[in-house]
Amino acid sequence: MPVPSPHRTIEIPEVSVYDVLFAGLTPEEEGRVAVTDSATGSVTTYGELRDRVDAFAGALAHRGLGVGDVVALHAPNSLAFVVAFHGIMRAGATVTTVGALGTAQDIAKQVTASGASLMLTVGALGTAGVEGAKDAGLAEDAVIDLADEANGLASLLAEGHAAPEVAFDPATHIAVLPFSSGTTGVPKGVELSHRNLVANIVQCGPLLMANGQTPDSTIMCVLPFFHIYGMNVLLNTSLYNRLHIVTMPAFDLPRFLELHQVHDIDFTFVAPPIAVVLANHPLVDQYGISSLTTVLSGAAALDEKLADAVQKRLGVAVLQGFGMTEASPVTHVSTRGETPLASIGLPVANTECKVVDLTDADFAEILPPGNEGERSDAGEMWIRGPQVMLGYLNNEEATEVTLMRDGWLRTGDIVQYDHEGNVYVVDRSKELIKYKGYQVAPAELEALLMSHEAIADAAVVGYRRESDGEEVPRAFVVPQVGLDGNVLEIGKEELMVWVAQRVAPYKKIRMVEFTDVIPKSGTGKILRKDLRDVPVSA
Structure with missing residues (x-):
């Protein structure tokens, strides 16, 4: 079920x-x-x-x-x-x-x-x-x-x-046509009707009001409006809730903090890269942002340790949401004080969720475990609800691959359930690394790397070795800068040993590259395709 x-x-x-x-x-x-x-x-x-x-x-x-x-x-x-x-x-x-x-x-x-x-x-x-x-x-x-x-x-x-x-008919007239890579990697026009957007607005509005927003809230809007997250959650749903929106054209930490201080912003939407800065950057302590009560992260999975670090440093509640362009975008939002930090929570109103076994030809359904503290096997999450797109523009083949005939939307995300049905994102199915037949989730290794004091940012991609044709985890690491302005140093071999001591043998990092920046989209998603083509350093 x-x-x-x-x-x-x-x-x-x-x-x-x-x-x-x-x-x-x-x-x-x-x-x-x-x-x-x-x-x-x-x-x-x-x-x-x-x-x-x-x-x-x-x-x-x-x-x-x-x-x-x-x-x-x-x-x-x-x-x-x-x-x-x-x-x-x-x-x-x-x-x-x-x-x-x-x-x-x-x-x-x-x-x-x-x-x-x-x-x-x-x-x-x-x-x-x-x-x-x-x-x-x-x-x-x-x-x-x-x-x-x-x-x-x-x-x-x-x-x-x-x-x-x-x-026009709100159910069929296309309101917006954002472009998304979906589950196949090639940008496609996503046909979202007025009803799709309206559905997600009324699904999310009350949930956000119950999770930290108030009629007098002032919210930060730095995540881009051109992206569906910024468009229908930060912009449209905030207008629906009659909030005060403060727009910011691009993220700049001093200006971001200054605006929070000047406008007494109490609710902020972020992506994980901004959460990293809020948890670690020394500049944060120089601004008075005590009015902030809630931080909601979306656009990519948020690591539990990172969420906890933001909560403790800022004295706020950190929530997670999940969505995709094809779902207008929100399918899940965590509940303040109830949902585990690592989870995206349960489906929003009028929405069903199921997890399917990709190794089964009939997409057998994976059920939540019966006991507390356990998680189900991992599988692909499917969603059904009124917010699901009409289809891809002029691309019937891609639509048929992603949108099932009975209305289920394939998200392309690998997840697990807990006994209450809370969902935990493991990784994108197309980003999983296959090492000797084992599946390695880049997000898991990235979260571990980010917990190291000498690392400011990290990304992991698969690399196909010429020697044996094996795909191995390759890490790109941005060194952390200390309060004295000096880079905290760690060697490649030392870092690989550190990771190996904390993961299963098949998950070990096999290659490390140091870099100045991790390439990301405007919403904070790692541009793995840009990293896969980077030549191996000596």
């Missing part, structure tokens, strides 16, 4: 994203602060935000954009992103969000694949947006710099066009 959600079943409103967020604004809510843009210092209320979204939608409709059109949005976390993002959907068009650090080639591919007819970019991100749009065949007047004084956001809003009357 699949593990059901412990939360009561909720009714999913059959409305657009705009309607669930803005249609019911009360006079009191209209005056509440919605967004503080830390880069510009602007402060925008909910009423002002709704009016700007309407005006932006009107400007797009005046240009002939609406249902059936796709608009590419290439911008950092900012008020401009929020207005443009919701304005596009308010006009009935579909948003395809573009990674802020994407190259012109990456952007051209996405614009072409999505069929976008308009590119909205920001000059502060460089020329990649303009160049990518041009390479995709968009005309010069189909590219708008939102920061441009003459033709950008301010100009569009000043035109004063009323928002259009649009009609």
Whole structure:
């Protein structure tokens, strides 16, 4: 039997994203602060935000954009992103969000694949947006710099066009088209309907309010809005809960801490790399962030020891969430004071979860263990719920591999259950290292390496040895810098021996490379493909 959600079943409103967020604004809510843009210092209320979204939608409709059109949005976390993002959907068009650090080639591919007819970019991100749009065949007047004084956001809003009357089926109309590697490694357009996003908003909103958020909460939004985690959890669900959002265009530790201090931020969303900094960096102690009560980590698995270190150092509750683009994104959220630190918890409302045996041709289901303190065998987690995507854009083959005919979504993540049904992420199935027939999870070795005092960051990938064709664990390590500014030293052999003393023989690190930085995506996921091609050092 699949593990059901412990939360009561909720009714999913059959409305657009705009309607669930803005249609019911009360006079009191209209005056509440919605967004503080830390880069510009602007402060925008909910009423002002709704009016700007309407005006932006009107400007797009005046240009002939609406249902059936796709608009590419290439911008950092900012008020401009929020207005443009919701304005596009308010006009009935579909948003395809573009990674802020994407190259012109990456952007051209996405614009072409999505069929976008308009590119909205920001000059502060460089020329990649303009160049990518041009390479995709968009005309010069189909590219708008939102920061441009003459033709950008301010100009569009000043035109004063009323928002259009649009009609579509929320269950089938695509609201957003983010691109994800899914379980197959190649970026694909993920078709998420208005109902998908609305479902996850109403699934997550009450859970977050029960897990540390309050009606007066001020939250930090540094994780990128272009990614589904930032888009539908940090941005949309926070607007749904009527919180005060502080945007940050990119992570910078001093500025991050300063904003917490100045705005009395009490709830912060992070990815594991930020958790590492909060647990270890000496600068953290120089700021007054006592208002912070809750840190919620997502985008990648959070190690239990790291979570505990953040809790103890900051005096906060650390929670975990799990999601993927194909699930809009949240499937699990841990419960404050109940869920073990290492677990992502139980499914959100209206969601089922099961773990299947990938070695079985019929995907036999793995059941939770019967005894406390035990964990089940590891298997791939499957999810079913109203937040699951419609499918991949123009890619029926990939859709059939990932989305089963009975509605189950294959996550590609290897997990275990405990006796209560709490889920523990072991690793991504496609990232497992096979050494002499044994499965080695990189995340487990990375967590161990990160516990060493001389290591600031680490990543583990498989390396195929030419001598015997065996795939072995290869570690990339960033040395820690002490308070005196000097690098803490440890030798490669010494480090491999240290690991060997703490793991099963088949899990031993066989190769070590020292590096200045671990390559990661904007949401903190390790870019293992970039590491696999790094030449072996002498």
